[in-house]
Amino acid sequence: MAGQAFLLPLFLLISLTCALLISCTTASDDDQKVYIVYMGDRPKGDFSASSLHISMLQEVVGSRASESLLHSYQRSFNGFVAKLTEEERKKIASMEGVVSVFPSTKKQLHTTRSWDFMGFLQSVGRKTAVESDIIVAMLDTGIWPESDSFDDSNFGPPPSKWKGTCQSSANFTCNNKIIGARYYRSEGKVGKEDFDSPRDSEGHGTHTASTAAGGLVSNASLLGLAMGTARGGVPSARLAVYKICWSDGCSDADILAAFDDAIADGVDIISLSVGGVIPLDYFEDTIAIGAFHSMKNGILTSNSAGNSGPSPGTISNFSPWSLSVAASTIDRKFETAVVLGNNGSYQGISINTFDLNNEMYPLVYGGAAPNTTAGYDGSTSRYCYPGSLDSTLVNGTVVLCDLLNDGEGALGAGAIGTIMRDSGFEDVAFSFPLSTSYITLSDGSSVAAYINSTGKPTATILKSTEIVDKLAPFVVSFSSRGPNPITSDILKPDLTAPGVDIVAAWSLATTVTGIEGDTRVVPYNIISGTSMSCPHATGAAAYVKSFHPTWSPAAIKSALMTTATPLSAVTNSDAEFAYGSGHINPVKATNPGLVYDAGEADYVNFLCGQGYTTQNLKLVTGDNSSTCTATNNGTVWDLNYPSFALSANTSVTRDFHRTVTNVGSPVSTYKATVVAPPGLNIQVEPSVLSFKSIGQKISFVVTIAATLSNDMLSGSLVWDDGVYQPFKRYGTIRAGTGSNKGGIGETPSVDKSKSSGETLRKPVDVDMLPKDKQYSTKSQPYLLEAQQKQPGPRASWNQVLKEGRAANHSAN
Ligand SMILES: *[C@@H]1O[C@H](CO)[C@@H](O)[C@H](O)[C@H]1NC(C)=O
Ligand SMILES: *[C@@H]1O[C@H](CO)[C@@H](O)[C@H](O)[C@H]1NC(C)=O
Ligand SMILES: *[C@@H]1O[C@H](CO)[C@@H](O)[C@H](O)[C@H]1NC(C)=O
Ligand SMILES: *[C@@H]1O[C@H](CO)[C@@H](O)[C@H](O)[C@H]1NC(C)=O
Numbered sequence: 071m072a073g074q075a076f077l078l079p080l081f082l083l084i085s086l087t088c089a090l091l092i093s094c095t096t097a098s099d100d101d102q103k104v105y106i107v108y109m110g111d112r113p114k115g116d117f118s119a120s121s122l123h124i125s126m127l128q129e130v131v132g133s134r135a136s137e138s139l140l141h142s143y144q145r146s147f148n149g150f151v152a153k154l155t156e157e158e159r160k161k162i163a164s165m166e167g168v169v170s171v172f173p174s175t176k177k178q179l180h181t182t183r184s185w186d187f188m189g190f191l192q193s194v195g196r197k198t199a200v201e202s203d204i205i206v207a208m209l210d211t212g213i214w215p216e217s218d219s220f221d222d223s224n225f226g227p228p229p230s231k232w233k234g235t236c237q238s239s240a241n242f243t244c245n246n247k248i249i250g251a252r253y254y255r256s257e258g259k260v261g262k263e264d265f266d267s268p269r270d271s272e273g274h275g276t277h278t279a280s281t282a283a284g285g286l287v288s289n290a291s292l293l294g295l296a297m298g299t300a301r302g303g304v305p306s307a308r309l310a311v312y313k314i315c316w317s318d319g320c321s322d323a324d325i326l327a328a329f330d331d332a333i334a335d336g337v338d339i340i341s342l343s344v345g346g347v348i349p350l351d352y353f354e355d356t357i358a359i360g361a362f363h364s365m366k367n368g369i370l371t372s373n374s375a376g377n378s379g380p381s382p383g384t385i386s387n388f389s390p391w392s393l394s395v396a397a398s399t400i401d402r403k404f405e406t407a408v409v410l411g412n413n414g415s416y417q418g419i420s421i422n423t424f425d426l427n428n429e430m431y432p433l434v435y436g437g438a439a440p441n442t443t444a445g446y447d448g449s450t451s452r453y454c455y456p457g458s459l460d461s462t463l464v465n466g467t468v469v470l471c472d473l474l475n476d477g478e479g480a481l482g483a484g485a486i487g488t489i490m491r492d493s494g495f496e497d498v499a500f501s502f503p504l505s506t507s508y509i510t511l512s513d514g515s516s517v518a519a520y521i522n523s524t525g526k527p528t529a530t531i532l533k534s535t536e537i538v539d540k541l542a543p544f545v546v547s548f549s550s551r552g553p554n555p556i557t558s559d560i561l562k563p564d565l566t567a568p569g570v571d572i573v574a575a576w577s578l579a580t581t582v583t584g585i586e587g588d589t590r591v592v593p594y595n596i597i598s599g600t601s602m603s604c605p606h607a608t609g610a611a612a613y614v615k616s617f618h619p620t621w622s623p624a625a626i627k628s629a630l631m632t633t634a635t636p637l638s639a640v641t642n643s644d645a646e647f648a649y650g651s652g653h654i655n656p657v658k659a660t661n662p663g664l665v666y667d668a669g670e671a672d673y674v675n676f677l678c679g680q681g682y683t684t685q686n687l688k689l690v691t692g693d694n695s696s697t698c699t700a701t702n703n704g705t706v707w708d709l710n711y712p713s714f715a716l717s718a719n720t721s722v723t724r725d726f727h728r729t730v731t732n733v734g735s736p737v738s739t740y741k742a743t744v745v746a747p748p749g750l751n752i753q754v755e756p757s758v759l760s761f762k763s764i765g766q767k768i769s770f771v772v773t774i775a776a777t778l779s780n781d782m783l784s785g786s787l788v789w790d791d792g793v794y795q796p797f798k799r800y801g802t803i804r805a806g807t808g809s810n811k812g813g814i815g816e817t818p819s820v821d822k823s824k825s826s827g828e829t830l831r832k833p834v835d836v837d838m839l840p841k842d843k844q845y846s847t848k849s850q851p852y853l854l855e856a857q858q859k860q861p862g863p864r865a866s867w868n869q870v871l872k873e874g875r876a877a878n879h880s881a882n
């Protein structure tokens with residue numbers, strides 16, 4: 071096949087501020103806290119990590135050293151976990167060989183149709199034998215090994231490169247599909263809902279693993295909904311499971327321990343749908359550290375971008391050496407009809423598997439049914455908080471609530487169904503533990519008026535139906551947005567993949583929602599999050615690797631990004647900050663023509679330019695030649711990244727240096743095609759690249775001159791060798807009006823679900839909650855992301871935070 075075309079989103083960002091108003095907690099001086107001491111690369115040859123670490127600790131904590139040391143990292147990099155006071159932390163931080171010392175905090179978790187929707191049909195060409203040697207590492211909540219998705223019937227023994235292990239037990243065994251499984255719990259004790267093994271009690275890890283690499287399972291559905299063939303991106307690949315997340319979150323110490331093992335175990339790609347919310351320095355973030363050492367060892371790390379959108383600057387996992395994946399819709403949408411006794415009918419959004427057989431039930435307004443003996447009145451019970459409703463009034467009814475909530479309150483009071491009216495986004499459907507439909511405020515007013523209009527109001531809720539969403543794909547409201555909070559001139563996210571209402575395998579140890587009272591145990595479930603889009607990208611990256619086993623992580627990432635399909639700036643008002651290079655296209659990514667490659671040395675140059683010291687970079691790379699000098703002091707604009715970004719306040723001119731490697735036709739000539747809006751001038755020099763061989767590299771310079779108004783400008787650069795130009799019609803241009811309606815090449819259409827502004831984040835006012843439901847946000851700096859235990863509030867992270875369920879979910 072001849073050459074290909076390339077797309078490089080480009081934006082100029084004007085006076086952007088991204089303040090994240092969450093501060094870290096600090097320990098009092100005599101408090102011991104768990105710290106991670108990161109020491110960079112693993113020393114060459116044999117070394118006794120624990121004796122080194124203990125001797126370091128002895129200098130600081132004396133005889134308490136071995137008791138203080140909780141874990142040594144030694145297989146893939148160097149470092150340890152220890153209990154230290156603030157004073158001791160400072161001493162360790164100043165010791166030779168230490169790159170960084172930072173507290174171990176908790177991070178949070180963030181099919182069928184989805185692969186077809188990506189144009190990645192069951193019939194795509196595959197290198198099955200190579201694919202079968204690919205090992206996909208899932209760092210998640212573990213796995214349900216008996217799921218049909220992990221059937222190993224047609225698999226031979228693990229590839230010979232595999233050096234990992236299976237921590238098997240009476241309750242857990244691996245097979246030739248799941249070739250390895252480990253679990254990490256630095257805190258020791260596990261909650262009573264957790265399995266003390268790699269077994270998944272939550273469903274999340276089973277779901278992500280089957281999305282990335284599950285086998286083909288026909289007739290998979292959630293109780294008849296979304297029926298189809300469930301399959302992963304690389305059904306022939308092997309899975310290595312690293313359980314780092316438990317019912318109370320995912321600790322940094324465990325995340326880093328899993329990276330330490332996975333790299334040494336010989337995996338090919340690492341998938342991690344986990345993140346924090348506070349943007350951290352690259353070497354104080356366990357995921358960025360782990361991904362750096364993965365990259366150094368030829369392993370791409372695929373990360374979820376986070377579920378804190380749609381506000382700007384909310385992205386997590388933004389290191390340039392990893393892939394950051396946003397979440398977008400597929401063309402299947404779930405609607406749930408509410409029918410009233412007066413024959414009024416309203417379509418809401420939810421995943422409702424309950425069938426009420428069209429039977430009409432008494433309809434009650436939550437605000438008219440407070441449990442007064444428990445001290446509630448209508449101003450609270452209207453939100454249907456757990457415990458706030460009077461069960462004698464609500465039992466056996468359909469209850470109307472003024473809040474998108476998880477349904478626990480209505481179910482607990484004996485309701486048959488619940489209608490939730492709220493003003494949030496309607497671009498994602500959630501499951502609830504009882505028959506539920508989520509309707510708009512305007513439809514909600516009609517329902518309320520009907521209740522007032524009659525002495526005996528009645529209603530029923532129908533089972534959900536699947537409709538075709540013609541606006542798809544667009545980046546869903548909850549998907550975290552750029553710009554990159556630490557290095558604003560590296561565009562993040564990198565690309566987007568399906569992450570809304572995805573069907574995949576589930577754990578039989580939980581239920582559809584995980585909420586008390588839900589009795590639906592299912593082998594396949596439908597959930598949403600960047601947690602779900604990340605394993606799609608992981609599967610696609612593994613698929614690319616099966617065609618190009620020698621490609622570097624950066625080359626694979628470049629192939630995925632330059633072949634992604636740009637989305638409409640009309641349905642995606644944040645444009646590249648929402649979707650990066652665009653919607654992933656796994657088949658095209660196997661044949662990108664040219665790649666923007668980068669290796670450790672390129673990232674070192676970049677880090678030098680970011681102000682990291684020679685001393686630390688030598689430790690990180692384990693290479694004494696990694697010194698920062700005036701010559702290798704790379705600016706961010708010269709990192710060989712497959713997208714461009716520039717933040718500036720006024721007029722600006724800037725050069726970007728790039729080098730492309732020919733991986734297409736040996737002899738080919740590519741011409742640059744630039745699309746730029748008024749105010750943005752883009753020059754490419756040279757604008758014609760003539761290649762004579764595979765592997766040949768040619769450098770070019772992109773010069774950008776911009777006169778900035780007060781909005782983001784974006785354009786594109788396509789390298790086209792004349793055979794075909796798949797991206798031409800997609801040039802995304804946004805002139806600086808702020809209305810974001812300036813897209814060309816697409817018919818403007820207004821996406822209703824995107825127009826409701828900030829309401830997704832509208833929190834429940836904490837003061838309205840009963841005292842025992844309140845807690846200080848200070849003690850919980852992280853928002854809950856896509857935890858399947860909280861299906862309702864998954865749409866509304868602040869609400870979960872304030873209700874405190876994230877914090878106190880696990881038993882001790
Ligand atoms: C083993 O699994 C069974 C059910 O699958 C569960 O009841 C039991 O608690 C598990 N045991 C351990 C030690 O996890
Ligand atoms: C799938 O379900 C359909 C309809 O229920 C049935 O006709 C078909 O045989 C099933 N296929 C398999 C492989 O179970
Ligand atoms: C609702 O529709 C049914 C069937 O069409 C009809 O029998 C019934 O009278 C209608 N009820 C009202 C309140 O209009
Ligand atoms: C009201 O709440 C109290 C305390 O939670 C509970 O014991 C009681 O059963 C509730 N009453 C009704 C009618 O729901």
Ligand SMILES: *[C@@H]1O[C@H](CO)[C@@H](O)[C@H](O)[C@H]1NC(C)=O
Nearest residue numbers: 461462465466482483484485
């Ligand atoms: C609802 O009523 C049924 C019987 O009519 C009873 O069994 C059940 O316990 C009641 N539920 C609640 C939550 O009060």
Ligand SMILES: *[C@@H]1O[C@H](CO)[C@@H](O)[C@H](O)[C@H]1NC(C)=O
Nearest residue numbers: 515516517518519520521522
């Ligand atoms: C229903 O009646 C209540 C109390 O009379 C009133 O506050 C409310 O505004 C009415 N709702 C509608 C939608 O008419």
Ligand SMILES: *[C@@H]1O[C@H](CO)[C@@H](O)[C@H](O)[C@H]1NC(C)=O
Nearest residue numbers: 113114688689692693694695
């Ligand atoms: C790097 O230099 C340090 C001190 O200058 C030395 O201790 C260390 O052995 C050197 N490492 C390598 C791999 O040469």
Ligand SMILES: *[C@@H]1O[C@H](CO)[C@@H](O)[C@H](O)[C@H]1NC(C)=O
Nearest residue numbers: 678679680681698699700703
């Ligand atoms: C490299 O550049 C950065 C920022 O531009 C600067 O902080 C640093 O001192 C420079 N280092 C060297 C060795 O020139």
Ligand SMILES: *[C@@H]1O[C@H](CO)[C@@H](O)[C@H](O)[C@H]1NC(C)=O
Nearest residue numbers: 084085086716717718719720
């Ligand atoms: C933009 O202006 C703000 C405030 O004057 C300043 O802090 C920031 O560094 C400027 N950004 C750039 C990219 O020049």
Ligand SMILES: *[C@@H]1O[C@H](CO)[C@@H](O)[C@H](O)[C@H]1NC(C)=O
Nearest residue numbers: 842843844845873874877878
């Ligand atoms: C959470 O648990 C802590 C300690 O177990 C307790 O002090 C606190 O009140 C609980 N918070 C909530 C919201 O239940």
